[in-house]
Amino acid sequence: MAVSKFTPAYKETHSLSSQFSSLTETSVFNNRICFSHPFPRPCNAARAFCSVSQNELQAPVAAQQNDTPKIKHECFGVFCVTYDLVAEEETKSWKKLINVAVSGAAGMISNHLLFKLASGEVFGPDQPIALKLLGSERSFEALEGVAMELEDSLYPLLREVSIGIDPYDVFKGVEWALLIGAKPRGPGMERAALLDVNGQIFAEQGKALNAVASRNVKVLVVGNPCNTNALICMKNAPNIPPKNFHALTRLDENRAKCQLALKAGVFYDKVSNVTIWGNHSTTQVPDFLNAKIGGVPAKEVIQDNHWLENEFTQKVQTRGGALIKKWGRSSAASTAVSIVDAIRSLVTPTPKGDWFSTGVYTTGNPYGIAEDIVFSMPCRSEGDGDYELVEDVIFDDYLRARIKKSEDELLAEKKCVAHLTGEGNAYCDLPGDTMLPGEM
Numbered sequence: 001m002a003v004s005k006f007t008p009a010y011k012e013t014h015s016l017s018s019q020f021s022s023l024t025e026t027s028v029f030n031n032r033i034c035f036s037h038p039f040p041r042p043c044n045a046a047r048a049f050c051s052v053s054q055n056e057l058q059a060p061v062a063a064q065q066n067d068t069p070k071i072k073h074e075c076f077g078v079f080c081v082t083y084d085l086v087a088e089e090e091t092k093s094w095k096k097l098i099n100v101a102v103s104g105a106a107g108m109i110s111n112h113l114l115f116k117l118a119s120g121e122v123f124g125p126d127q128p129i130a131l132k133l134l135g136s137e138r139s140f141e142a143l144e145g146v147a148m149e150l151e152d153s154l155y156p157l158l159r160e161v162s163i164g165i166d167p168y169d170v171f172k173g174v175e176w177a178l179l180i181g182a183k184p185r186g187p188g189m190e191r192a193a194l195l196d197v198n199g200q201i202f203a204e205q206g207k208a209l210n211a212v213a214s215r216n217v218k219v220l221v222v223g224n225p226c227n228t229n230a231l232i233c234m235k236n237a238p239n240i241p242p243k244n245f246h247a248l249t250r251l252d253e254n255r256a257k258c259q260l261a262l263k264a265g266v267f268y269d270k271v272s273n274v275t276i277w278g279n280h281s282t283t284q285v286p287d288f289l290n291a292k293i294g295g296v297p298a299k300e301v302i303q304d305n306h307w308l309e310n311e312f313t314q315k316v317q318t319r320g321g322a323l324i325k326k327w328g329r330s331s332a333a334s335t336a337v338s339i340v341d342a343i344r345s346l347v348t349p350t351p352k353g354d355w356f357s358t359g360v361y362t363t364g365n366p367y368g369i370a371e372d373i374v375f376s377m378p379c380r381s382e383g384d385g386d387y388e389l390v391e392d393v394i395f396d397d398y399l400r401a402r403i404k405k406s407e408d409e410l411l412a413e414k415k416c417v418a419h420l421t422g423e424g425n426a427y428c429d430l431p432g433d434t435m436l437p438g439e440m
């Protein structure tokens with residue numbers, strides 16, 4: 001456990017980036033939570049409450065010399081004490097720290113996700129991580145609560161936690177941005193209004209990423225309507241490759257796999273090659289034509305086209321709404337799991353012959369789908385954070401017609417947000433028979 005031993009001398013925090021630029025035997029890590037905004041804590045109000053007992057704590061050397069406590073300002077609890085860790089065998093083999101921003105960090109999805117990120121389950125057991133949590137003024141107390149729980153969890157890989165409400169602060173230098181926070185639809189709210197209100201959030205966050213994030217930041221948009229929010233974010237971040245923006249449709253893929261497994265009477269690990277095409281809405285197309293069960297085409301295993309085209313398709317399309325009816329709120333745990341799956345699919349090589357779904361930029365796609373929208377398609381990755389679209393997929397008239405419907409919906413959504421993408425005046429005429437998953 002990384003916090004169990006201390007070197008004889010404490011060191012003060014200087015440049016974190018230089019500390020993390022290489023991990024050698026003499027590398028120094030600082031665990032810290034910075035409460036930079038809007039309510040800095042006086043350091044003398046902070047108490048240490050970690051697993052290290054008082055008699056294991058050594059007085060900072062510099063403090064002995066000049067009576068100045070080596071305590072960081074605006075810090076919290078145990079993280080106010082800045083200390084060096086003994087370079088254990090484990091830490092010597094760790095990778096360079098990565099910075100991950102999460103918006104909507106005080107929400108239900110994040111409450112599941114953050115602990116998975118901190119545990120190493122997502123980026124690997126040798127990957128130290130800094131979490132940068134973005135919340136709102138209204139949620140700031142809750143954000144502090146999240147940070148306290150992360151603190152109490154003593155994750156060895158969790159090197160920094162900072163919280164804030166300004167994306168220009170929080171996104172500084174981030175290599176991953178998981179954009180979960182969005183306004184939920186209010187009673188009687190039209191989809192056009194939702195597109196506008198959330199679009200403004202994602203336009204602002206796109207600008208902030210463009211200004212301060214790593215030039216190769218990977219952005220995963222979860223807040224609905226996620227495809228068009230991802231497009232807005234991307235258009236406001238011209239210095240970041242468009243390929244780096246994703247809209248989360250992995251939850252839909254997981255739902256489709258579960259339903260196919262149930263029908264075929266197999267465990268869901270037998271189901272592969274499932275694509276979700278299109279929008280994360282009720283026009284999404286769970287592709288059973290290319291799907292496989294135990295390596296055999298799903299259509300051959302299930303042999304019930306009526307079920308596949310109707311019950312199956314509709315069940316996947318409306319699963320989000322069905323869950324809202326049960327829970328009284330949107331899915332949270334399974335969404336967090338699917339975010340983990342989506343990231344892991346980009347940072348680990350795709351199993352041979354398989355693929356995964358993610359909503360990405362269509363320009364240059366090999367399927368004839370309209371350019372310049374964010375559309376869920378089948379991808380493969382070598383595990384370097386990047387991906388390629390899969391070419392060896394087949395289409396039939398049914399699949400083409402369904403894809404077209406989702407494409408039309410996204411083109412209409414795009415026109416609604418033209419004022420947020422720099423493409424002139426918005427004109428909103430959304431197809432009446434399509435809905436977001438939570439809209440039913």
Ligand code: LMR
Pocket residue numbers: 224251319320321323330331436437438439
């Ligand atoms: C889901 O698919 O569970 C959510 O996107 C539903 C929603 O609209 O919040």
